[in-house]
């Protein structure tokens with residue numbers, strides 16, 4: 001629950017910004033941070049240095065993530081993780097004698113952060129105008145068309161493309177779940193053209209979709225994966241990148257140093273909080289719970305809003321759901337943007353005690369994994385009442 005300055009309570013329908021998966025006030029996470037601060041508050045991660053918590057976390061993640069991903073670099077958040085992934089890919093190709101492979105292909109509606117390269121990979125144009133020009137060599141393709149990726153690789157020339165970057169389930173762009181054959185085909189296309197596939201698991205990582213990692217739904221493994229958010233349940237700014245064994249081997253054998261590090265890379269307090277968070281997720285069986293609760297929330301939304309004439313789609317994967325409002329349910333025609341339908345529904349939901357976000361006319365939901373079942377039901381009730389008040393059936 002969130003409480004505003006006037007004491008009014010709200011259900012946190014987005015777990016902060018998709019990250020506070022364990023809810024607030026978890027003593028064990030505060031203890032993990034305090035104990036680490038009292039022991040080793042900081043250690044440099046530069047120039048080959050590490051620290052015990054970072055090594056422990058990397059070992060833990062090697063066992064938890066995709067089987068081919070066993071080497072990690074830790075950051076302070078998601079955008080830094082994406083910047084790092086892009087530099088991993090470019091350096092890998094340079095060290096392989098293919099210095100021309102530098103371009104990044106990502107997707108329309110994809111969100112990867114607001115630092116310059118991550119912003120350039122982001123496929124939501126509203127994030128660009130004040131900050132143009134974008135970094136050159138970033139290409140966007142339609143979100144759910146594997147053919148669009150292959151066409152772009154062929155058009156640009158595979159010898160110029162370093163990587164394809166995609167979220168397993170698009171989050172900020174409006175919770176867009178791919179068809180089951182999408183990522184298997186993406187994997188095959190990337191392999192065929194020698195393009196690295198980097199999965200941005202900043203939202204989908206650590207249980208949000210009802211599996212530990214998003215691509216597990218489709219039995220696909222990436223070459224690089226980026227994570228952040230849930231790994232510390234938002235209690236400490238933290239993220240990272242995992243890379244496949246072949247990539248790690250190539251970077252290991254580089255003749256010179258890999259000149260990439262942040263002051264707060266592998267922060268021991270972040271690593272300690274991450275380790276404790278992973279332990280709680282496991283002990284409380286929260287990945288399976290996210291799957292169960294997601295189905296419950298989706299079912300509750302369907303039963304309240306499924307036949308509303310202005311609800312175009314109710315979709316989701318695990319505890320990551322969205323309700324899309326349309327002018328015409330049959331043609332799926334949108335409302336005019338100036339009608340501000342999504343924003344008005346969001347305001348009505350907030351007035352009734354549900355805090356979340358809209359993207360255009362899509363209302364997104366990603367509550368904490370520990371949200372009680374009755375609160376999920378209440379979310380559906382509040383959203384249905386908000387929808388009826390703005391769009392009487």
Ligand SMILES: Cc1ncc(COP(=O)(O)O)c(C=O)c1O
Nearest residue numbers: 077078079111112113200202203
């Ligand atoms: C998929 C994805 N990637 C990257 C980011 C950026 O993460 P950060 O805000 O920690 O830089 C976000 C943030 O919402 C995200 O959803």
